[in-house]
Amino acid sequence: xxxxxxxxPQPIRRPGRATIEDVAAxxxxxxxxVSRAIxxxxxxxxxxxxxxxxxxxxxxxRADPAASRLATGRSQAIGVAVPxxxxxxxxxxxxxxxxxxxxxxxxxxxLGISSAEQRTRLIHDTDGIHRRIDGLVFVDVSYSEDELTxxxxxxxxxxxxxxxxxxxxxxxxxxxxxxxxxxDHLIELGHRRIAVLTGLAEDPLTFPVPLRRLEGYGxxxxxxxxxxxxxxxxxxxxxxxxxxxxxxxxxxxxxxxxAIFAMSDEMAFGAIQLARERRIxxxxxxxxxxxxxxELSVMVDLTTIHQDxxxxxxxxxxxxxxxxxxxxxAPTRLEDPVHLVVRGTTGPPRAT
Amino acid sequence: xxxxxxxxPQPIRRPGRATIEDVAAxxxxxxxxVSRAIxxxxxxxxxxxxxxxxxxxxxxxRADPAASRLATGRSQAIGVAVPxxxxxxxxxxxxxxxxxxxxxxxxxxxLGISSAEQRTRLIHDTDGIHRRIDGLVFVDVSYSEDELTxxxxxxxxxxxxxxxxxxxxxxxxxxxxxxxxxxDHLIELGHRRIAVLTGLAEDPLTFPVPLRRLEGYGxxxxxxxxxxxxxxxxxxxxxxxxxxxxxxxxxxxxxxxxAIFAMSDEMAFGAIQLARERRIxxxxxxxxxxxxxxELSVMVDLTTIHQDxxxxxxxxxxxxxxxxxxxxxAPTRLEDPVHLVVRGTTGPPRAT
DNA sequence: CTGAAAGCGCTAACAT
DNA sequence: ATGTTAGCGCTTTCAG
Numbered sequence: 001x002x003x004x005x006x007x008x009p010q011p012i013r014r015p016g017r018a019t020i021e022d023v024a025a026x027x028x029x030x031x032x033x034v035s036r037a038i039x040x041x042x043x044x045x046x047x048x049x050x051x052x053x054x055x056x057x058x059x060x061x062r063a064d065p066a067a068s069r070l071a072t073g074r075s076q077a078i079g080v081a082v083p084x085x086x087x088x089x090x091x092x093x094x095x096x097x098x099x100x101x102x103x104x105x106x107x108x109x110x111l112g113i114s115s116a117e118q119r120t121r122l123i124h125d126t127d128g129i130h131r132r133i134d135g136l137v138f139v140d141v142s143y144s145e146d147e148l149t150x151x152x153x154x155x156x157x158x159x160x161x162x163x164x165x166x167x168x169x170x171x172x173x174x175x176x177x178x179x180x181x182x183x184d185h186l187i188e189l190g191h192r193r194i195a196v197l198t199g200l201a202e203d204p205l206t207f208p209v210p211l212r213r214l215e216g217y218g219x220x221x222x223x224x225x226x227x228x229x230x231x232x233x234x235x236x237x238x239x240x241x242x243x244x245x246x247x248x249x250x251x252x253x254x255x256x257x258x259a260i261f262a263m264s265d266e267m268a269f270g271a272i273q274l275a276r277e278r279r280i281x282x283x284x285x286x287x288x289x290x291x292x293x294x295e296l297s298v299m300v301d302l303t304t305i306h307q308d309x310x311x312x313x314x315x316x317x318x319x320x321x322x323x324x325x326x327x328x329x330a331p332t333r334l335e336d337p338v339h340l341v342v343r344g345t346t347g348p349p350r351a352t
Numbered sequence: 353x354x355x356x357x358x359x360x361p362q363p364i365r366r367p368g369r370a371t372i373e374d375v376a377a378x379x380x381x382x383x384x385x386v387s388r389a390i391x392x393x394x395x396x397x398x399x400x401x402x403x404x405x406x407x408x409x410x411x412x413x414r415a416d417p418a419a420s421r422l423a424t425g426r427s428q429a430i431g432v433a434v435p436x437x438x439x440x441x442x443x444x445x446x447x448x449x450x451x452x453x454x455x456x457x458x459x460x461x462x463l464g465i466s467s468a469e470q471r472t473r474l475i476h477d478t479d480g481i482h483r484r485i486d487g488l489v490f491v492d493v494s495y496s497e498d499e500l501t502x503x504x505x506x507x508x509x510x511x512x513x514x515x516x517x518x519x520x521x522x523x524x525x526x527x528x529x530x531x532x533x534x535x536d537h538l539i540e541l542g543h544r545r546i547a548v549l550t551g552l553a554e555d556p557l558t559f560p561v562p563l564r565r566l567e568g569y570g571x572x573x574x575x576x577x578x579x580x581x582x583x584x585x586x587x588x589x590x591x592x593x594x595x596x597x598x599x600x601x602x603x604x605x606x607x608x609x610x611a612i613f614a615m616s617d618e619m620a621f622g623a624i625q626l627a628r629e630r631r632i633x634x635x636x637x638x639x640x641x642x643x644x645x646x647e648l649s650v651m652v653d654l655t656t657i658h659q660d661x662x663x664x665x666x667x668x669x670x671x672x673x674x675x676x677x678x679x680x681x682a683p684t685r686l687e688d689p690v691h692l693v694v695r696g697t698t699g700p701p702r703a704t
Numbered sequence: 705c706t707g708a709a710a711g712c713g714c715t716a717a718c719a720t
Numbered sequence: 721a722t723g724t725t726a727g728c729g730c731t732t733t734c735a736g
Contacts, residue, residue: 019728019729019730020729020731021729029706029707030706030707030708031707031708031729031730031731032706032707032708032709032731032732033706033707035730035731036705036706036731039731042705043705043706044705045705048705060477060478062477062480062483063480063729063730063731064422064483064728064729064730065480065483066418066421066422066427066483066728066729066730067418067422067712067728067729067730067731068729068730068731069418069421069712069730070416070418070419070422070711070712070713070714070729070730070731071712071732072712072730072731072732073712075418077461084447085443085446085447085450086440086443086444086446086662090443091437091438091442091443091446094437094438094443094446094462095437095438095464098437098462098463098464099464102463102464102470107484108461108462109429109459109460109461110446110450110460110461110462111450111454112447112450112451112454118454125414126412128414128415128417131414131416131417131418132417132459240647240648240651241647269648269651270651272651273650273651295592295593296592296621296648298625299592299621299622299624299628300652371712371714372713372714372715373713381722381723382722382723382724383713383714383715383723383724384715384716384723384724384725385721385723387714387715387716388715388721388722391715395721396721396722397721397722400721400722415713415715416713416714418713419712419713419714419715419728420715421714421728422712422713422715422729423714423715423716423728424714424716424728425728
């Protein structure tokens with residue numbers, strides 16, 4: 001009730017912000033009808049629908065997202081959780097996700113998961129995340145199956161990129177094959193001491209992709225009757241600087257490698273840089289193969305394994321959006337083929 | 353009404369989702385007190401606040417963001433609008449923004465503004481954006497002052513990165529100085545025919561940064577008593593491929609340049625690549641200077657102009673968040689100093 | 705096909 | 721210091 005009769009009877013309201021009631025009034029129908037008409041629900045006479053839509057357009061009416069979220073329980077937004085936002089791989093994934101989401105009328109909220117603490121908060125809902133988004137795509141941020149099951153139980157829709165999951169759909173590549181492909185290439189060229197630049201030195205659980213690639217690396221060795229030397233496995237953190245440092249270490253070895261399998265092009269770039277500074281001839285004295293087919297690899301003539309990362313993001317988003325209507329989508333796996341792109345940084349070792 | 357008496361009498365409610373009423377009941381207080389206690393508002397006895405917070409924690413209660421958004425009108429989310437999401441510059445900006453926002457408890461929603469249509473939709477509220485976010489940072493997506501004023505009138509808080517604005521705060525660098533610095537460096541080395549790789553060939557309004565840098569390029573020439581040759585201004589679209597193509601064109605000229613000022617490192621990378629393929633000696637036959645100080649520039653030994661992009665994003669976010677409480681923040685300009693980093697891709701021209 | 709009304713969960717007066 | 725209650729703007733039975 002308004003006690004101060006006649007004084008500012010209407011609440012302070014931003015001008016131009018038409019509500020559903022305004023539209024209803026202007027169209028001479030009830031708010032329920034407006035809601036139906038606008039969202040394309042059935043049981044609305046065509047003439048009515050038309051009129052309502054016209055009026056809504058005139059008033060440039062848009063349903064308040066918060067209000068409809070409150071009423072429906074859906075936020076029309078999805079989240080994309082990535083360890084780091086800059087960095088070639090992740091920004092491409094995000095780009096793919098965003099494109100699809102925007103197209104579908106969903107907002108894309110980015111969630112940086114750089115620390116273990118952020119990772120925990122996210123999964124344990126300390127963060128209240130699943131009130132803010134309808135679904136989540138995890139990009140190479142990995143959780144135990146138990147944790148994921150927990151999410152599923154709370155009705156959060158998830159798609160993972162990179163790591164595969166037994167509880168949620170996922171898209172990625174065959175990382176074992178990646179490791180095998182790269183290593184095989186090197187072995188075929190005649191290399192016997194092949195170093196590998198891997199990811200973070202953390203709990204394997206948090207990032208299994210390097211492990212899979214390492215597995216492929218191992219398989220290639222085994223198949224060729226070669227033994228792997230643990231000393232040749234160095235952490236490069238998937239960064240240029242990390243790759244640089246890693247190779248620096250490797251070259252200090254008594255018996256340094258003749259070839260390097262870098263699990264990302266960025267690490268390979270770092271490796272190349274160090275080689276240049278040290279005046280090491282690539283590929284004569286050191287062969288280098290990367291993974292990603294970064295747009296700059298062609299520039300440095302890097303042999304690498306191609307994958308279409310932006311497409312991974314797009315496909316993941318599509319899967320997620322499609323799955324939103326189903327209560328528990330099957331944990332399908334979408335696996336993109338990968339292939340080796342041979343360029344100039346790999347060749348036979350000098351002393352073959 | 354539930355017709356099947358006795359069956360599932362309570363509404364379908366996700367388990368574990370405590371509401372403010374649950375907390376109130378459990379703590380033996382009213383919902384208003386819970387609200388106050390949890391948000392740290394005054395007028396709550398310490399003992400009460402403690403108890404409420406404890407109970408809330410036990411029930412792992414979190415205010416439903418949609419509900420509070422509806423009640424308060426604030427969404428606790430900010431948007432960051434970028435032309436493209438992959439690409440070194442933009443992903444770094446977004447990373448900076450996200451870090452600050454997350455820290456402050458705000459969600460970061462990314463908005464790709466690749467098409468003119470998306471640009472229009474966003475600004476004209478066809479998108480309903482300002483119901484979804486409290487503030488917006490525009491990253492090198494430029495609008496007329498009129499359009500921006502329109503946004504301000506609708507109480508949308510904005511900070512721009514790159515382009516400066518007379519209506520909203522902005523952070524960036526002195527782009528005229530960037531152009532001058534790069535060009536001067538080349539002129540001092542003795543170059544007289546200096547090409548410039550610019551941005552999009554679109555409406556200047558949509559992207560003034562290249563224009564400012566071009567201005568600096570012009571000033572440097574004028575100060576040195578040199579004339580600029582329009583034929584040496586080529587569009588490179590700020591991409592590696594664009595830079596490659598642009599230089600390809602330049603070299604076809606009757607009187608090709610001896611030096612190139614690329615407005616981004618990525619274009620410079622493309623230029624370097626082409627030079628390599630053509631066996632053009634850099635810097636002997638072609639000097640190249642970029643802008644950004646991309647982490648890979650050191651790798652290709654690129655002379656460039658350094659700027660801290662991630663920091664731009666962080667500062668913009670901070671300004672935006674700080675300004676949220678003020679009705680119309682002053683259009684301050686935060687300008688980061690830039691400096692030339694001389695590396696190996698620039699040197700005196702052969703025929704000095 | 706359309707309307708009335710009861711929420712959705714929270715905040716913010718206003719009372720006490 | 722705490723409680724009551726009226727919205728916020730929309731969706732969704734349920735009635736008609």
